[in-house]
Amino acid sequence: MQKLQEIANExxxxxxxxxxxxxxxxxxxxxxxxxxxxxxxxxVMNITPENFSSNDRDYFILSKGHAAPALYEILYRRxxxxxxxxxxxxxxxxxxAEHPARGIPGIDVSTGSLGHGLSIASGxxxxxxxxxxxxxxxxxxxxxxxxxxxxxxxxxFAGRVNLDNLVAIIDNNGLQAYDRTSDIQPINSVIAKxxxxxxxYKIVDGHDFEQMGREFALVPFVTDKPSLLVANTIxxxxxxxxxxxxxxxxxxxxxxxxxxxxxxxGGRI
Amino acid sequence: xxKSFAIELEKMMEDGNTFLxxxxxxxxxxxxxxxxxxxxxxxxxxxxxxxxxxxxGMALTGKNVFVYSIIPFIVFRxxxxxRNDICFQNVPVRLVGVGVGYxxxxxxxTHHVIEDYGILNGLPNLTILSPADPLEVSExxxxxxxxxxxxxxxxxxxxxxxxxxxxxxLKIGKALEISSGDDILFLTTGTIxxxxxxxxxxxxxxxxxxxxxxYHTIKPFDEQTLLNSSANKRILVTFEEHLIxxxxxxxxxxxLMTNQIYVRVLKFGITEPxxxxxxxxxxxxxxxxxxxxxxxxxxxxxxxx
Numbered sequence: 001m002q003k004l005q006e007i008a009n010e011x012x013x014x015x016x017x018x019x020x021x022x023x024x025x026x027x028x029x030x031x032x033x034x035x036x037x038x039x040x041x042x043x044v045m046n047i048t049p050e051n052f053s054s055n056d057r058d059y060f061i062l063s064k065g066h067a068a069p070a071l072y073e074i075l076y077r078r079x080x081x082x083x084x085x086x087x088x089x090x091x092x093x094x095x096x097a098e099h100p101a102r103g104i105p106g107i108d109v110s111t112g113s114l115g116h117g118l119s120i121a122s123g124x125x126x127x128x129x130x131x132x133x134x135x136x137x138x139x140x141x142x143x144x145x146x147x148x149x150x151x152x153x154x155x156x157f158a159g160r161v162n163l164d165n166l167v168a169i170i171d172n173n174g175l176q177a178y179d180r181t182s183d184i185q186p187i188n189s190v191i192a193k194x195x196x197x198x199x200x201y202k203i204v205d206g207h208d209f210e211q212m213g214r215e216f217a218l219v220p221f222v223t224d225k226p227s228l229l230v231a232n233t234i235x236x237x238x239x240x241x242x243x244x245x246x247x248x249x250x251x252x253x254x255x256x257x258x259x260x261x262x263x264x265x266g267g268r269i
Numbered sequence: 270x271x272k273s274f275a276i277e278l279e280k281m282m283e284d285g286n287t288f289l290x291x292x293x294x295x296x297x298x299x300x301x302x303x304x305x306x307x308x309x310x311x312x313x314x315x316x317x318x319x320x321x322x323x324x325x326g327m328a329l330t331g332k333n334v335f336v337y338s339i340i341p342f343i344v345f346r347x348x349x350x351x352r353n354d355i356c357f358q359n360v361p362v363r364l365v366g367v368g369v370g371y372x373x374x375x376x377x378x379t380h381h382v383i384e385d386y387g388i389l390n391g392l393p394n395l396t397i398l399s400p401a402d403p404l405e406v407s408e409x410x411x412x413x414x415x416x417x418x419x420x421x422x423x424x425x426x427x428x429x430x431x432x433x434x435x436x437x438x439l440k441i442g443k444a445l446e447i448s449s450g451d452d453i454l455f456l457t458t459g460t461i462x463x464x465x466x467x468x469x470x471x472x473x474x475x476x477x478x479x480x481x482x483x484y485h486t487i488k489p490f491d492e493q494t495l496l497n498s499s500a501n502k503r504i505l506v507t508f509e510e511h512l513i514x515x516x517x518x519x520x521x522x523x524x525l526m527t528n529q530i531y532v533r534v535l536k537f538g539i540t541e542p543x544x545x546x547x548x549x550x551x552x553x554x555x556x557x558x559x560x561x562x563x564x565x566x567x568x569x570x571x572x573x574x
Binding site: 055102108109110112113116118119120121122123125127128130131149150153154156157161 | 311349358
């Protein structure tokens with residue numbers, strides 16, 4: 001199998017092209033989250049086009065729905081839909097919007113409004129446990145969306161009913177739409193709230209596949225508890241000009257940047 | 270109404286796949302369910318956004334989920350969860366809310382529900398049920414399993430009377446004829462049907478004959494029965510314990526206009542959204558909407574013009 005790092009890199013190159021072509025936002029958020037999603041889809045989760053219509057599998061919810069194009073790139077590569085459908089992103093009549101919707105092959109839950117994903121993930125995890133299904137539910141949250149009260153309501157519920165089949169990953173890139181996340185609610189405050197609600201947690205480098213693989217293999221981190229993985233990441237990871245810069249929540253690469261960024265990633269136009 | 274709901278739900282829960290999530294309400298209503306179905310009943314606490322999200326996740330994976338609370342807390346507070354997680358995704362979550370209109374009259378503005386279906390009419394896929402009496406609740410509950418999408422059922426608080434004898438003909442999605450007559454057509458939704466029946470009796474004594482249509486289903490709105498029944502009527506009268514603007518009246522007026530039927534429509538409903546006084550349900554209705562005497566007098570006046 002191709003190395004995960006190479007796959008993630010290839011996807012970054014594709015995303016630079018996609019955002020250059022469509023002039024859509026959120027590439028920075030995708031680049032912080034892409035390694036986590038590649039790790040999950042290629043190395044951790046049991047979700048395939050073949051088992052997708054059954055409940056006897058894992059579930060993934062992209063609660064930070066604005067990173068959808070990164071997920072589309074992965075779903076395409078995992079065979080959920082063809083290149084033609086992916087290439088229609090940003091065009092009139094495309095099923096693929098800037099936020100993912102149920103109905104797209106491979107997407108279980110529509111997201112886009114922050115603070116919804118953890119509740120739905122908890123409902124699915126609870127339901128799977130009731131039906132004695134072995135699958136796990138993985139939900140990727142942004143660090144900013146932990147400011148939503150509903151996220152904390154869900155954290156409380158998941159802890160209370162011992163959802164040891166639930167894994168929440170926080171893409172801790174430290175930047176939200178218009179400020180540093182630490183200036184609004186520091187990650188330690190978030191972790192403390194989850195832990196006091198009955199969660200176990202670990203911290204990893206969200207760009208280190210080996211580390212992530214090791215920790216995901218240990219889920220649940222503590223018996224009977226839901227697992228929180230705080231993945232420390234860099235917004236815009238992989239492009240010097242983009243890394244840790246808030247404007248890349250919004251910007252898309254222009255034609256000069258397109259060439260420069262792809263060169264940095266070692267890709268080809 | 271709550272009791273009828275609980276009785277039917279208890280029967281349904283015997284399937285092992287029906288769940289009840291509550292927002293920390295239901296004292297004296299759900300004791301039997303709590304006792305009998307410990308794994309299928311869960312008090313979700315004071316966290317209604319999460320309650321609707323969890324309900325969505327459970328329904329997405331094949332569970333039959335009822336969500337119950339006082340209406341403002343499952344409709345207004347978590348509106349976006351209802352919109353995105355339940356209606357847009359078209360999952361079969363059944364919301365059951367208590368406290369239509371001024372059922373909680375003396376609880377104050379926060380607990381009044383005079384704008385729910387006006388708001389919810391805009392949500393895709395949602396069926397809105399507005400039963401008039403306890404037997405309608407039972408009948409609707411028996412039909413709910415046939416509906417694949419999300420449902421919102423609005424209940425009154427307590428002490429509702431049985432208002433008619435035509436329950437066996439109730440079909441979700443179709444207005445129910447309570448009485449038929451030639452001169453006047455009454456259109457009502459919810460427990461206010463009781464008032465409509467009383468006014469109809471007064472008018473019958475004066476020699477007018479009155480048709481009454483009970484809109485126990487608000488959405489989808491049964492246009493056809495309205496169109497069939499409004500032919501050759503002298504006036505139509507709408508009754509609702511809800512804002513007139515965005516209410517049953519609006520739906521009736523729109524349907525008539527679209528179909529080029531020009532008939533006089535009198536409307537009785539709530540006109541003032543912000544209540545500053547407290548009192549009984551009847552007091553609140555007469556203060557912010559209409560009084561019983563007023564209905565009869567106004568209709569009579571128009572008929573005698």
